[in-house]
Each structure stands twice: as C-alpha cells, then as structure tokens.
Amino acid sequence: MTDSQTILLATLPSPPAKAALPPSSIAPAKVAAPAKPAEPQHSNEAIERSIIDQSARGPVLTFFSTAIFWLLVSTVLGYIASKRLHDPDFILGPEWLYRMLGVDGLFRSIFDSNFTYGRVWPAYNTALIYGWCSLAGMGVATWLIGRLCRVAIQAPAVLQLGAWFWNAGVAVGVIMILGGHNTGLEYFEMVRGARVLMFIGYLCIGIWGLILFRYKRTVAPYISVSYLVAGFFLFPWFFGAADLLSSAPTPGVMKNVVNAWYQGGLFNLWFGCLGLASAYYFIPKVINKPIYSYNLAKIGFWGWVFLGGLTAMTKLSGGPVPAYLVTISVAASILSIIPIACLTVNIGRTMIGHTDKMASSPTLRFTYVGTVFFAIAAGLGVLGALRGVDSFTHFTTWDYGVKHTLLMGFFSMVMFGAIYYITPRLVGCEWLSRTFIKLHFLGTAYGGATIIALFLFGGLAAGFTLNESAVDASPSNPGREFIFTNVMANGGWQHVIRTYIGYVFFGVAQIIFAIHFIFMRLRIGQPAGEPTLMSNPGEAH
Amino acid sequence: MDKPSTLFTGIFGAFLVSTSVMVLLPNSQLSGLQPQIVWEEGQNSPSDMYPVKIEHSLGHRHGERIYVENGCYYCHTQDIRDPQFGPDIERGWGARRTVARDFIYNDTPLLGATRMGPDLGNYGWRDSEGKRFWRNEQPNDPTKPAVRDAAFIYKHLFNPRARTEASNCPSNPGLFEKHDIGAGVSPDAVAVEGKKQWLPTAAARNLAAYLLSLDRSHELKEAPVAKSKEAKK
Numbered sequence: 001m002t003d004s005q006t007i008l009l010a011t012l013p014s015p016p017a018k019a020a021l022p023p024s025s026i027a028p029a030k031v032a033a034p035a036k037p038a039e040p041q042h043s044n045e046a047i048e049r050s051i052i053d054q055s056a057r058g059p060v061l062t063f064f065s066t067a068i069f070w071l072l073v074s075t076v077l078g079y080i081a082s083k084r085l086h087d088p089d090f091i092l093g094p095e096w097l098y099r100m101l102g103v104d105g106l107f108r109s110i111f112d113s114n115f116t117y118g119r120v121w122p123a124y125n126t127a128l129i130y131g132w133c134s135l136a137g138m139g140v141a142t143w144l145i146g147r148l149c150r151v152a153i154q155a156p157a158v159l160q161l162g163a164w165f166w167n168a169g170v171a172v173g174v175i176m177i178l179g180g181h182n183t184g185l186e187y188f189e190m191v192r193g194a195r196v197l198m199f200i201g202y203l204c205i206g207i208w209g210l211i212l213f214r215y216k217r218t219v220a221p222y223i224s225v226s227y228l229v230a231g232f233f234l235f236p237w238f239f240g241a242a243d244l245l246s247s248a249p250t251p252g253v254m255k256n257v258v259n260a261w262y263q264g265g266l267f268n269l270w271f272g273c274l275g276l277a278s279a280y281y282f283i284p285k286v287i288n289k290p291i292y293s294y295n296l297a298k299i300g301f302w303g304w305v306f307l308g309g310l311t312a313m314t315k316l317s318g319g320p321v322p323a324y325l326v327t328i329s330v331a332a333s334i335l336s337i338i339p340i341a342c343l344t345v346n347i348g349r350t351m352i353g354h355t356d357k358m359a360s361s362p363t364l365r366f367t368y369v370g371t372v373f374f375a376i377a378a379g380l381g382v383l384g385a386l387r388g389v390d391s392f393t394h395f396t397t398w399d400y401g402v403k404h405t406l407l408m409g410f411f412s413m414v415m416f417g418a419i420y421y422i423t424p425r426l427v428g429c430e431w432l433s434r435t436f437i438k439l440h441f442l443g444t445a446y447g448g449a450t451i452i453a454l455f456l457f458g459g460l461a462a463g464f465t466l467n468e469s470a471v472d473a474s475p476s477n478p479g480r481e482f483i484f485t486n487v488m489a490n491g492g493w494q495h496v497i498r499t500y501i502g503y504v505f506f507g508v509a510q511i512i513f514a515i516h517f518i519f520m521r522l523r524i525g526q527p528a529g530e531p532t533l534m535s536n537p538g539e540a541h
Numbered sequence: 542m543d544k545p546s547t548l549f550t551g552i553f554g555a556f557l558v559s560t561s562v563m564v565l566l567p568n569s570q571l572s573g574l575q576p577q578i579v580w581e582e583g584q585n586s587p588s589d590m591y592p593v594k595i596e597h598s599l600g601h602r603h604g605e606r607i608y609v610e611n612g613c614y615y616c617h618t619q620d621i622r623d624p625q626f627g628p629d630i631e632r633g634w635g636a637r638r639t640v641a642r643d644f645i646y647n648d649t650p651l652l653g654a655t656r657m658g659p660d661l662g663n664y665g666w667r668d669s670e671g672k673r674f675w676r677n678e679q680p681n682d683p684t685k686p687a688v689r690d691a692a693f694i695y696k697h698l699f700n701p702r703a704r705t706e707a708s709n710c711p712s713n714p715g716l717f718e719k720h721d722i723g724a725g726v727s728p729d730a731v732a733v734e735g736k737k738q739w740l741p742t743a744a745a746r747n748l749a750a751y752l753l754s755l756d757r758s759h760e761l762k763e764a765p766v767a768k769s770k771e772a773k774k
Contacts, residue, residue: 085657088702088709113715118612180610184649213545226543230552237556245564246649253641254571255649261563298543305552309559318626319652320641322567391627395618395656466656467627492707 048150050425055152056143057426059159063139064419065521066167068514070131071412073174075510077124079503084117086495114178122189123177129187129266130198131170133407135163136415137274138205141228143422144281145209148225149216153208162204169197185246185259187266195243202239206232222284223297224277230305231273238265238309253320257313264312267406272308272374275411276343278418279371283350286364286421287357292349296342303339307332314385317394333385340378347371360533362437366417369445373409380405380456392467397494398459401452408448408506416444416513423517424532429525431532436516438534443509451502458494574645577761591759594646600743604751607744608651611713618653619662619755635663636758636766643757658710664689665753692729694749695741699731716745 083090091111098104146153153159173190181191190198209232213225242262246255284291291297310332313325351368358365380402383389393399420437424430431437519525526532543551579589595601608614621635629635639662644650696703699717701710719737720727730738741749760766 084711085709088711109715113713116611116711116713117709118615118711119610121615122612182609182612184609184614184651186615186654226548229548230555233549233552234556241560241564250568250572251648252571252574252645253650253652254568256652257567257571258564261559264563265559302551305555306558309555310562313563315654316652318622318638319620320639320643320650322570322641325563325567328562394627395654397655399654462656492709495709 049147052146052150052152053143053425055154055156056146058156059153059163060139060143060422061426061521062160062163063135063142064423064517066163067132067135067139067415068510068517070127070135070170071510072507072514074124074127074132075503075507077120077127079499079507080115081117081120081124082495082499082503084115084120086492086499088117114180119178119180119182122182122186123174125187126170126173126177126190128407130166130173130190133271133411133415135166135170136419137231137271137411138163138166140278140415140418140422141209141232141274142205143418144224144277145212145228148222148228148281149212150218151212151215153212155208158204159208162201162208165201165204166198167201169194169199169201172197183246185255187263188242188246188259192243192247195239199236199239199243202236206236221290221294222281223291223294223301224281226298226301227273227277227280230301231270231277234265234273234305234309235270238262238269256316256319257321257325260312260315261309263315264309267403268308268311269305271406271411272304275370275374275414276304278414279347279367279374282363282367282414282417282421283347283371286361286367287351287354289350289354292346296346300339300342300346303336303342307336307339311336311381311385314390315399317387317390330385330387333382336378337382340375340382343371344375360535362431362441362532362534363417363421365441365534366413366420366444370410370413370417373405373413377402377405377410392463393459394463395466396459396462397455398463401455401459404448404452404455408444409452412448413444416440419517423520424525424528427520427523427525428528429520429523430528430530431516432519432525433516434532434534436512437532440509440513440516441534443505443512447502447505447507447509451498451506454494454498454502458498461494571641574642576645577642591761592643592646595754600747600750601754603744604747604749604754605648605651607716607748608751609649611711613661614651614653616653616655616657616710617659617661618656619650619660620652621660621662621757629660634660636666637760637764639757640761640764642761642763658708661752661755663757664755666756666758689753691746691749691753694752695729695731695745698741698745698748699739713745716742716748718742 080092091108092115095104098107142153142159145151169190173194176191176194177189182189183191209228213229239262242258242265245258280291280297311329313321313329314333317326317330347368358368384393384398384402420431576590576592578587581588619639621629621637621639623638624630630637695717697710698713700712701708702712717731717739719734720740722733722736722738726733726738727740729741731741732739758766
C-alpha cells in the first residue's frame with residue numbers, strides 16, 4: 001500500500017458508530033442497489049473498500065488463477081481415473097497425433113505406467129483438495145478478512161510468496177504421486193518435501209490472515225469472522241500434527257488412526273469452515289438483509305467446531321483399532337445433527353422471500369446451491385455413520401460420494417459464487433457473458449451431481465453385492481459362490497456414466513469458467529458498475 | 542462475534558479435545574503393543590511368537606513399497622472384519638479378524654478403505670494341505686481353483702484381464718522387461734513375442750514375495766480363529 005493510501009485510510013471517519021448495525025447497513029450491496037441516494041458516509045466507505053480491494057488484488061488474483069489451473073488439472077485427472085475403472089487399458093487423446101510426432105511409444109509407456117488408476121486417483125484428489133479447493137478457499141478468505149475487519153493488506157508480497165510456495169508443494173506432490181512416491185495414507189499422499197513447501201506457504205498466508213484479524217479496525221457482525229478464524233487457526237495444527245505423526249517412527253495402526261483424524265480436520269474444519277464463512281457472508285450481502293438469527297449461527301458454529309474433529313473414525317469401523325474410537329465418532333456424528341440443523345434453518349429462513357434473486361445473481365445462486373449441498377453432505381455423513389447403513393456402504397465408493405458432495409457440491413459451488421463476486425471488484429470490469437455463467441452453473445451443478453450420485457448409488461449397489469452371504473454354494477461345489485468380479489460387473493455402469501456424463505459435463509463447465517476468468521484477467525468484459533446478472537431482475541418469472 | 546479471547550480459547554479447546562480423544566488416548570493404548578509370546582514350561586526360548594519381523598533380505602520391504610507406489614491399496618483392503626460386520630471370514634479371506642497387534646511391525650499399515658478388488662490381508666495364507674488357493678474365485682472352472690503363487694501374481698500384474706475378463710485392475714507393463722529366450726521359455730514368463738519373452742523385474746518379484754508373505758491367520762488371544770458354522774453346532 002502506498003503512503004497516500006495510508007493517509008487516506010487514516011483520514012477516513014472512524015467506523016465504530018456503524019459497526020454494530022446489521023450487515024445491510026454496512027455496505028450497499030452491489031447486486032441489489034440501495035434505493036436511497038448515497039450519503040457522503042457511503043462514498044467514504046466506498047473509497048475505503050476500494051483501497052482494501054486494491055491491496056488484496058495481487059495475492060487474491062494469484063490464488064484464484066492458480067486454483068483454477070489446478071481445477072482444470074484435477075478434472076482431467078478425474079476423467080482419466082474414472083475412465084480407468086471401466087476401460088483400464090485406454091489411452092488418452094489423439095493417437096494419430098502422437099504417431100505423427102513420433103512420440104506414441106513414449107506416451108504409451110508413460111501413460112501405462114504412471115497414469116494407472118492407483119496413481120491417477122491420488123493425484124486427482126491431491127490436485128482437487130490441495131490445489132483447487134484450498135487455494136480458492138484461501139483466496140476468498142484473504143479477501144473476506146480484509147473486508148470484514150476493514151484492514152488493507154500491508155505486505156501483499158508475503159501472501160504472493162505463500163501462494164507460490166503452496167503451489168510448488170502441490171505440484172511436487174502431484175508429480176511425485178504420478179511418479180510413484182506415495183505415503184500410503186489417503187488424502188495425505190504427498191511426499192514430505194511437498195508437505196514442507198505447503199506448510200511454509202501456509203505460514204505466510206495463514207499468519208497474515210491472523211495478523212489482519214489482530215489489526216482489525218472494526219469487526220462486522222458476521223459469523224463468517226468466527227468461521228474464518230477457526231479455519232485458519234485449526235488447519236496448520238491438523239496438517240502439522242498429521243505430518244509429524246506420519247513421518248514419526250510410530251509403526252502400527254496409529255498411522256491409520258491419525259490419518260482418519262486428519263481427514264476429519266481437513267474436510268469438516270478446513271473446508272467446512274472456509275466454505276461456511278463464505279456462504280454466511282455472501283448470502284446476506286447479496287439479498288441485502290441480515291442473517292435470520294445470529295445466535296442460531298453461533299450455536300451452529302460452536303457445535304460444528306467441537307464435533308467436526310470427532311466424527312472421522314467411522315471410516316475405521318470394524319477395523320483393527322480400539323472400538324471406542326468408532327463409538328465416539330458415531331455419537332459425535334449423530335450429535336452434529338444439531339449444528340447442521342441450525343445452519344440449514346438459519347440459511348433457509350434468511351432466504352425466505354428472496355429466492356427470486358437466485359435467478360439473476362450468480363453469486364447467490366452458486367452460494368445457495370452450495371449451502372444446500374452442505375446440508376446434504378453433512379446429512380449423508382450422519383447417515384453413513386449409522387451401523388445399519390455402514391454395513392452396506394463400508395469399503396465402497398459411498399465414502400468418495402460423501403467427500404465429493406462436500407468438495408464438489410458444497411465447497412466448489414460456494415467458491416465459484418465468491419469468485420463471481422470478488423473478481424470484478426479487483427480487476428475493474430464485469431464478467432463478459434451471462435451465457436458463460438449460466439453454462440458454468442449448469443455443467444457444475446448437473447455434472448457434479450452426476451458424479452456424486454453415481455459414487456453414492458454405485459457404492460450402495462457394490463455394497464449389497466459385497467455383503468451377499470458367501471456360503472450358499474451347492475454341496476457338490478467345494479468353492480464358494482461369491483465371485484468378486486460380480487461386484488465390479490454389477491457396478492460397472494456407474495463408472496461409464498460418471499466418466500462420460502459427470503466428468504465431461506463438469507470439465508466442459510470448468511473450461512468455460514477458466515476462459516471467462518482469463519478474459520477478466522485481460523480486462524475483457526462489461527464496463528464496471530453494472531454487475532453481470534444471469535437474467536434481468538424480474539425477467540425470469 | 543465472540544470476544545477474540547473467547548474465540549481462540551474455544552477453537553483451541555476444540556482442537557485439544559479432538560487430539561486427546563482421537564490421537565493421544567489410542568496412542569497410549571497402542572504404542573505399548575508387543576508380540577504375543579508363548580513360553581513353554583522349562584524352555585529357554587519362546588516356543589511361539591507372533592508377529593515376527595520379516596527379514597529385509599526377502600525383498601519384503603521393497604515389495605511393500607511397490608504395492609504403495611502403484612496405489613494397490615486404493616482398491617485392495619487388508620482389513621478382515623469380525624463376522625458381525627460382514628461376511629469376510631465366511632468368504633475365506635481370513636481365519637480371523639485382523640487386530641492392531643498384526644501391524645506392530647508395519648511402517649504404514651495398508652488397511653485400505655475401498656474394495657474394488659478382493660481383500661489381500663491373508664494372501665499368503667495356506668490351507669491345511671499347505672497350498673494357497675483363491676478359495677472363492679474360479680470363474681472358468683470351479684473344479685480347478687487357481688493356485689496363488691508367484692507365477693499367478695505375475696500373470697495378474699501383466700494383464701489382469703487374461704484370467705478374469707471383467708476385472709478392472711490396471712495392467713502394469715512397467716513391472717516387466719523383454720528378454721531374449723535363451724535356453725528356453727522361463728516358467729515366470731508372462732508373454733512370448735517371437736524370440737523375446739516378458740519377464741518380471743525385481744520390483745515385480747519383490748511385490749509377489751510381499752503378497753505371499755501376507756498371512757494373519759496366527760491365533761491371537763484377542764482374536765481367536767473363527768470356528769466354522771458346523772463346528773459351532
């Protein structure tokens with residue numbers, strides 16, 4: 001930030017008088033323009049907001065651009081992984097081109113040995129979780145902290161550096177996984193070096209987040225602040241502890257226990273908190289009305305933070321671990337109905353009477369649909385923890401379905417909503433095409449839902465076959481009747497549909513989104529001022 | 542929003558609760574696990590010990606690394622559950638459920654979370670006649686169960702669909718090399734092309750050694766070998 005900007009910030013009227021008011025009075029929402037004429041107070045705030053936005057511009061755009069790069073990478077890897085499951089010997093891409101270039105032999109050997117399902121699947125998860133989701137989440141969170149605490153970012157270069165360290169870590173991790181360096185722990189497959197790079201990057205980013213919070217000029221009465229602090233504060237503890245414990249010479253099943261515990265922190269607390277922070281900010285912002293009940297939101301927050309770290313051991317039910325771990329997790333899962341219900345009721349009641357705005361505002365549509373997916377994901381988590389359901393879904397793709405509901409349904413949707421809101425404020429022009437946004441929404445929602453539904457139903461179908469009793473063979477047949485390939489043969493359709501409908505639709509939507517985002521970076525778009533809506537208000541119905 | 546001090550205390554408290562219940566408590570219980578040792582009266586050395594550390598020279602460690610590198614654990618579990626959780630034992634995947642003590646010498650137990658292929662936790666388990674069979678998978682000829690030995694594993698690694706058409710297990714040509722047929726086709730050859738034969742590399746051999754070493758059928762006091770239904774009656 002330049003000196004003149006500092007002076008400008010210092011001369012602004014002090015905000016506390018305004019701070020205690022509900023969000024609607026803090027800032028005129030961009031989408032629903034306030035009816036009353038702008039007062040001088042507002043224009044000062046507008047200047048202040050634009051200073052804060054400008055200070056965040058570099059790092060946040062770096063986060064978004066690299067996140068979108070990883071989104072594309074992960075979608076391609078996901079397509080390959082999914083296709084490998086029903087067509088294990090396929091070769092990607094135009095073979096005639098490889099033959100023409102004389103690299104078909106090389107390509108074939110790389111593709112055959114480095115892109116098998118067992119390597120592509122973890123590479124896909126790493127690119128999706130640590131590449132796209134984490135980077136987008138940190139970008140949105142940085143911007144949100146600046147906005148909510150009304151502080152400009154003092155040293156954007158540190159954040160930039162952090163973003164590049166993190167990216168380097170993810171890149172090393174993904175490439176090493178494809179090359180065969182895998183730790184043997186799910187969702188934590190990156191080699192140590194990659195994890196160290198990511199952790200250094202995180203320290204640059206997360207510490208800045210907390211410092212911004214420390215130097216807040218005011219705190220807007222949004223529950224988002226609590227969620228952001230929780231996410232930023234808890235992630236390094238979980239990540240660091242999991243890193244130390246999985247590199248420590250503690251052999252035995254403790255590594256699996258720690259890994260399951262880390263997954264709880266990663267999915268429930270890191271992605272849960274960052275995503276909910278964004279949802280709790282943008283929904284009231286766009287509809288220009290405070291959240292239905294702040295106390296309900298608070299109960300939901302504390303419930304989620306305390307229970308989120310306890311629910312993950314259901315993954316190990318029946319496994320070689322102390323049984324009480326699973327019992328505690330089942331109990332915590334059932335209790336977590338309370339925070340989930342608080343959140344669902346709160347957002348639902350807030351949206352009453354405003355659902356028509358979803359037709360026009362891309363931010364609201366993505367964020368609200370994402371929040372609905374959160375309720376579904378959390379509900380599925382509770383359902384899957386129940387013993388009766390778990391006996392059918394354990395060891396099947398059901399778990400992938402629940403994780404994808406959280407990552408693709410909830411988190412990605414909320415992040416898209418936030419990116420649609422934030423980017424125009426950083427680059428100074430509006431999104432080019434409403435058709436692009438519409439197509440992106442359709443592909444993401446329906447492609448993502450297809451992927452999720454097929455993981456879930458395919459998991460159930462496989463689970464029923466897996467659970468078939470084994471001893472109904474005829475006495476003359478000494479072997480048992482159960483043939484494992486039945487499981488895959490009965491469930492083979494799910495992989496086909498998931499590949500060609502799920503990942504293709506999802507992938508095309510993300511390519512459209514990436515092109516749209518590149519246009520924004522090149523400042524090709526609508527003139528600033530009027531947000532690009534998906535339809536003109538009142539037109540859609 | 543809560544006061545910052547309340548917020549940080551609460552959040553850190555949540556982390557502490559989660560860590561102590563989910564990590565520290567089980568660690569205090571699991572870290573002291575020792576092998577089960579049986580001493581006979583008047584003997585100088587134990588007559589029975591389980592599990593035992595497997596010698597490195599067997600290539601076991603390297604084989605395990607190949608198993609992880611290729612992500613076998615994403616589809617093959619090594620986790621036999623009690624009969625109340627599912628028909629794992631009934632199906633012949635193991636003699637008893639696996640317990641924490643089975644894994645005390647494993648660096649990272651490869652329990653796995655998804656079964657897109659059969660469980661391999663007892664792949665090297667021999668039956669009473671000292672032979673290993675796929676007890677449950679004879680799609681082509683039920684009277685001739687496939688014998689589980691190194692040659693069988695090589696064929697599976699090279700092309701899983703050669704024996705089981707519907708398998709979606711990846712082929713791993715990277716684990717094999719072309720060699721000249723010298724004196725004759727090796728018994729380990731997985732394919733012959735003209736004057737060349739495809740032979741397993743050291744990685745494939747060690748992977749097979751690792752798989753054939755997997756045997757968690759030894760009786761443990763916390764996990765008695767399951768009796769068959771007939772024996773119970």
